[in-house]
Amino acid sequence: MLLGHYVLDKTFDEHVRDIANLASDPQTLIFFDTNILSYLYKLHEAARSEFFAWSDTVLDANRLVIPAWAANEYLSKVTSKTLDTYTPK
Secondary structure, X not given: XXXXXXXXXXXXXXXXXXXXXXXXXXXXXXXXXXXXXXXXXXXXXXXXHHHHHHHHHHHHOOOEEOOHXXXXXXHHHHHOXXXXXXXXX
């Protein structure tokens, strides 16, 4: 698989599976950035429910982190009604 100027010695599916395994590892912290928080409003209901079910398990395991700057930026975008700058229209 080509990624920038590098050639990876695995398929796309193998790469995605590796990322999923990292995300499932109890030692891995999951950070939410402003764009992830913003994109939740663009998901359809079933996808949003599935995402929240997954994020609840990460939260319960004490592995979910929302940096203060991301929360502040998100609040600023919501109050100024410019949240769509983070998501495609």
